[in-house]
Amino acid sequence: xxxxxxxxxxxxxxxxxxxxxxxxxxxxxxxxxxxxxxxxxxxxxxxxxxxxxxxxxxxxxxxxxxxxxxxxxxxxxxxxxxxxxxxxxxxxxxxxxxxxxxxxxxxxxxxxxxxxxxxxxxxxxxxxxxxxxxxxxxxxxxxxxxxxxxxxxxxxxxxxxxxxxxxxxxxxxxxxxxxxxxxxxxxxxxxxxxxxxxxxxxxxxxxxxxxxxxxxxxxxxxxxxxxxxxxxxxxxxxxxxxxxxxxxxxxxxxxxxxxxxxxxxxxxxxxxxxxxxxxxxxxxxxxxxxxxxxxxxxxxxxxxxxxxxxxxxxxxxxxxxxxxxxxxx
Amino acid sequence: xxxxxxxxxxxxxxxxxxxxxxxxxxxxxxxxxxxxxxxxxxxxxxxxxxxxxxxxxxxxxxxxxxxxxxxxxxxxxxxxxxxxxxxxxxxxxxxxxxxxxxxxxxxxxxxxxxxxxxxxxxxxxxxxxxxxxxxxxxxxxxxxxxxxxxxxxxxxxxxxxxxxxxxxxxxxxxxxxxxxxxxxxxxxxxxxxxxxxxxxxxxxxxxxxxxxxxxxxxxxxxxxxxxxxxxxxxxxxxxxxxxxxxxxxxxxxxxxxxxxxxxxxxxxxxxxxxxxxxxxxxxxxxxxxxxxxxxxxxxxxxxxxxxxxxxxxxxxxxxxxxxxxxxxx
Numbered sequence: 001x002x003x004x005x006x007x008x009x010x011x012x013x014x015x016x017x018x019x020x021x022x023x024x025x026x027x028x029x030x031x032x033x034x035x036x037x038x039x040x041x042x043x044x045x046x047x048x049x050x051x052x053x054x055x056x057x058x059x060x061x062x063x064x065x066x067x068x069x070x071x072x073x074x075x076x077x078x079x080x081x082x083x084x085x086x087x088x089x090x091x092x093x094x095x096x097x098x099x100x101x102x103x104x105x106x107x108x109x110x111x112x113x114x115x116x117x118x119x120x121x122x123x124x125x126x127x128x129x130x131x132x133x134x135x136x137x138x139x140x141x142x143x144x145x146x147x148x149x150x151x152x153x154x155x156x157x158x159x160x161x162x163x164x165x166x167x168x169x170x171x172x173x174x175x176x177x178x179x180x181x182x183x184x185x186x187x188x189x190x191x192x193x194x195x196x197x198x199x200x201x202x203x204x205x206x207x208x209x210x211x212x213x214x215x216x217x218x219x220x221x222x223x224x225x226x227x228x229x230x231x232x233x234x235x236x237x238x239x240x241x242x243x244x245x246x247x248x249x250x251x252x253x254x255x256x257x258x259x260x261x262x263x264x265x266x267x268x269x270x271x272x273x274x275x276x277x278x279x280x281x282x283x284x285x286x287x288x289x290x291x292x293x294x295x296x297x298x299x300x301x302x303x304x305x306x307x308x309x310x311x312x313x314x315x316x317x318x319x320x321x322x323x324x325x326x327x328x329x
Numbered sequence: 330x331x332x333x334x335x336x337x338x339x340x341x342x343x344x345x346x347x348x349x350x351x352x353x354x355x356x357x358x359x360x361x362x363x364x365x366x367x368x369x370x371x372x373x374x375x376x377x378x379x380x381x382x383x384x385x386x387x388x389x390x391x392x393x394x395x396x397x398x399x400x401x402x403x404x405x406x407x408x409x410x411x412x413x414x415x416x417x418x419x420x421x422x423x424x425x426x427x428x429x430x431x432x433x434x435x436x437x438x439x440x441x442x443x444x445x446x447x448x449x450x451x452x453x454x455x456x457x458x459x460x461x462x463x464x465x466x467x468x469x470x471x472x473x474x475x476x477x478x479x480x481x482x483x484x485x486x487x488x489x490x491x492x493x494x495x496x497x498x499x500x501x502x503x504x505x506x507x508x509x510x511x512x513x514x515x516x517x518x519x520x521x522x523x524x525x526x527x528x529x530x531x532x533x534x535x536x537x538x539x540x541x542x543x544x545x546x547x548x549x550x551x552x553x554x555x556x557x558x559x560x561x562x563x564x565x566x567x568x569x570x571x572x573x574x575x576x577x578x579x580x581x582x583x584x585x586x587x588x589x590x591x592x593x594x595x596x597x598x599x600x601x602x603x604x605x606x607x608x609x610x611x612x613x614x615x616x617x618x619x620x621x622x623x624x625x626x627x628x629x630x631x632x633x634x635x636x637x638x639x640x641x642x643x644x645x646x647x648x649x650x651x652x653x654x655x656x657x658x
Contacts, residue, residue, distance in 0.1 A: 034537070036545045153541075167552065169545040172564065174552055205534030211570070212364045212482075215544050216498040219365065219551060223496065223503055226555045235501065241540070 015129075018051045021122035023317035025104050025308065026111035027186060028155040028272035030165070031239035032218040038111070038155035038272075039165040039178070040314030041186050044306075046115035047101040048079055049322055050123035057095040058083045065102035067112070074098075075147075078113040079120035082144030086124060089140070096124050107192035109272035114156035115317075117144035122161075122317045134161045134316070138173055149195045149273075156272065163316030165225065176225050182312045183287035185260065187294040188276040189303040193249055198273030201246050214241040221267075230266055230282045237267020237280060250275045256297040263290035280312060344458075347380040350451035352646035354433050354637065355440035356515060357484040357601035359494070360568035361547040367440070367484035367601075368494040368507070369643030370515050373635075375444035376430040377408055378651055379452035386424040387412045394431035396441070403427075404476075407442040408449035411473030415453060418469070425453050436521035438601035443485035444646075446473035451490075451646045463490045463645070467502055478524045478602075485601065492645030494554065505554050511641045512616035514589065516623040517605040518632040522578055527602030530574050543570040550596075559595055559611050566596020566609060579604045585626040592619035609641060 025044040030037045046065075053059075058074040074080025083096045098120055104112035121137045121144075141157035158168030167174040220236025223229070247253045250270055260268035260279030264286045268279035277294060281287040291307040298305045354373040359366045375394075382388075387403040403409025412425045427449055433441035450466045450473075470486035487497030496503040549565025552558070576582045579599055589597035589608030593615045597608035606623060610616040620636040627634045 033544070033548070035541045036548065167545070167548050169549060169564075170542075174549070174561070176552070202537055206537055206540065208363070208531055208535055208570075211535065211540045211543070213499075214540070215362070215547055216365045216496070218544055218548065219362070219496050220498060220503070222548060222551055223505070232503070235498075241537075 016052075016127050018049065018322060019123040019126040020047060020049045020320050020322040021119040021126070021317055022047045022320050023115040023119040023122065023160045024314055025115065025186070026156045026159050026272070026314070027184060027278045028109070028111060029239070029242065029270070030221070031237055031243065031267055031269035032214060032221050033155065033167070034242050035151070035153035035155050036168055037165070037218070038159040038168065039184070039312050040159045040163055040316065041110070041184055041308050042310040042314050043308040044110060045103045046112065046119050047103065047320065048116060048119035048123050049099040049101070050083075050120060050127060051097040052127045053095045053097045055095045056093060058087060059095070059097050061097050061099045063100045063102065065100070066104075067102040067106050070100070070102075070106070078117040078144040078148045081147040082117045082121050082140045083124050085140045085143035086121065090128070096127075105188065107194050108188050109193065109198075109270065109274045109276040110186065110188060111156035111160065111272060113148035113195075114141070114145055114160060117141055118157050118160040118317045122319065126319055135173055137161060150199065159314070160317050164313040176222060178225050178312045179228050180311060180313055181282065181284070183281045183284045183309060184278055184312050185281065185287040185291040185294060186271060186276055186278045186308040187256065187291055187298065187305050189251065189298040189305040191251065191275055191303055193273060193275040195273045198246055198249060201249055202242060206241070210241050214239070233266045233280065237269075239269045243269050246270055246274055250277065251303055252297055252301040253277065255300065256294050259293035259297045260290045263293060265290060284309070345381075345456050347378065347651060348452040348455040349376060349378045349649050349651040350448040350455070350646055351376045351649050352444040352448040352451065352489045353643055354444065354515070355485045355488050355601070355643070356513060356607045357438070357440060358568070358571065358599070359550070360566055360572065360596055360598035361543060361550050362484065362496070363571050364480070364482035364484050365497055366494070366547075367488040367497065368513070368641050369488045369492055369645065370439070370513055370637050371639040371643050372637040373439060374432045375441065375448050376432065376649065377445060377448035377452050378428040378430070379412075379449060379456060380426040381456045382424045382426045384424045385422060387416060388424070388426050390426050390428045392429045392431065394429070395433070396431040396435050399429070399431070399435070407446040407473040407477045410476040411446045411450050411469045412453050414469045414472035415450065419457070425456075434517065436523050437517050438522065438527070438599065438603045438605040439515065439517060440485035440489065440601060442477035442524075443470070443474055443489060446470055447486050447489040447646045451648065455648055464502055466490060479528065488643070489646050493642040505551060507554050507641045508557050509640060509642055510611065510613070512610045512613045512638060513607055513641050514610065514616040514620040514623060515600060515605055515607045515637040516585065516620055516627065516634050518580065518627040518634040520580065520604055520632055522602060522604040524602045527575055527578060530578055531571060535570070539570050543568070562595045562609065566598075568598045572598050575599055575603055579606065580632055581626055581630040582606065584629065585623050588622035588626045589619045592622060594619060613638070
């Protein structure tokens with residue numbers, strides 16, 4: 001057979017002028033990795049549309065979706081602040097205009113502010129002449145996250161950038177392997193718990209013995225993931241440091257957690273700053289059953305809630321077709 | 330060829346009446362795993378000879394070697410207390426008589442008390458009708474360790490029981506894989522630092538931010554071991570929690586540590602409660618050169634010291650021929 005004729009068509013260089021990206025909800029802390037461990041959960045997401053503009057600035061055109069009370073001042077907005085940091089670091093001449101489509105409720109403990117920040121970065125990155133690696137976007141994501149929470153912690157933005165379960169230290173991201181069959185149930189009661197209030201509950205001093213117990217638990221969870229050993233995770237997935245201090249902020253927490261444990265959870269705790277509660281499960285069916293039971297437990301105190309059930313190895317943020325179509329120069 | 334004739338000789342059941350075991354020095358804490366992480370280091374060891382006696386008690390016949398000031402009262406001695414706990418838990422009718430041959434200096438931060446305790450347990454275990462697994466000896470080893478240090482921490486007895494680098498939580502031991510080429514340099518200055526004094530330096534309150542930094546470092550070290558990635562260990566092997574509080578107790582610590590770092594250490598810190606200092610190295614030659622430089626740094630303040638260079642994956646405690654020969658009934 002003859003090879004088909006190769007026809008080389010030289011196109012003028014094209015420059016993308018707009019891009020859209022989606023970033024998924026996340027479970028921050030994962031109980032035992034306060035501020036350093038998190039994973040994504042498919043099923044809830046923020047989308048951000050970024051236009052390259054000639055004006056050397058970052059501006060927010062609109063915020064749509066389930067949240068409309070966010071700051072329109074870019075410097076006060078997680079997505080805006082992240083892109084401002086990106087512009088400054090790269091010395092970009094052009095600016096960005098953002099439209100945020102919020103799908104993750106703020107103050108839910110599901111990484112809503114982080115998702116806008118990461119989606120904006122991934123979209124803006126696609127508009128650069130030399131796009132950066134996901135790891136290289138991390139520092140800018142931390143800048144954005146700091147606007148929302150007051151701290152540079154990567155346990156939400158880290159997993160959103162890389163996907164799956166991620167160790168997010170001050171300087172680096174590292175993906176931790178997780179068996180693909182392990183599932184997370186994430187239940188979001190319809191009540192707002194501000195990140196700053198959740199952080200205030202952690203003020204004060206800590207005993208060294210608390211840290212020894214918590215770091216042993218963290219090590220067991222990491223070992224269980226690396227070794228694909230659910231029993232190690234079951235032994236370690238117990239937050240003895242943060243959960244006792246934040247549990248009073250989550251309505252009916254003890255019974256919601258127990259509902260997860262009653263359905264064979266490897267462990268269950270508060271997602272991020274709360275009030276959402278998550279559980280990890282070896283099997284999808286257990287996670288489904290637990291999600292219903294956890295929802296019922298929130299119902300006991302008059303709270304409706306949303307439930308998500310998805311693999312612990314959730315998806316990374318990604319580019320998506322813009323709703324109004326991409327425009328090219 | 331014909332198979333050789335199989336001659337089955339039925340021997341009367343024999344009962345071992347004495348056994349000897351050796352347990353090697355260890356690096357407790359390994360910088361980032363306070364009270365939960367440790368590994369053995371070949372080259373220094375305690376040996377214990379255990380005789381089964383009809384008297385229902387545990388007694389210490391003699392303590393020989395480099396330390397002779399230890400309590401002869403079994404209940405006050407780590408090895409004696411461990412065997413008392415073993416007798417009680419198993420409801421043994423018979424007792425044990427111990428002779429300790431100390432090769433590890435007390436108050437050195439090299440697990441000297443733990444080594445006697447583990448060697449005694451391993452030897453006594455061989456005298457049982459149904460010997461226990463190493464993991465099952467762990468609880469008794471913790472009982473013994475508590476006599477010496479006042480706390481139930483397994484970062485010395487754990488690795489001595491299993492060998493290699495071990496995560497030792499309250500309830501379980503887990504071996505962490507380490508590349509066999511990685512070496513440890515362990516330098517013991519001739520000055521005593523009592524475990525209880527080293528613990529007193531840790532009194533007081535801790536900030537949550539200290540825990541976040543330290544647990545990120547612990548996670549990096551564990552990740553580096555599992556993934557055979559020395560750079561992750563190099564990034565994480567930094568004790569920001571305990572070392573700053575204990576460093577003033579170790580003469581010339583800053584320069585001893587720097588000597589290790591100057592020879593490509595992945596990290597260096599205080600071994601156990603000190604005053605010994607350890608470093609981890611990718612290559613044997615670096616560890617050898619570092620050990621000399623670390624020794625010189627102790628010399629600067631008038632202290633002589635011993636050096637050990639050995640693989641991080643050090644040997645577990647093991648049975649050895651008794652010097653005077655084993656006796657059988």
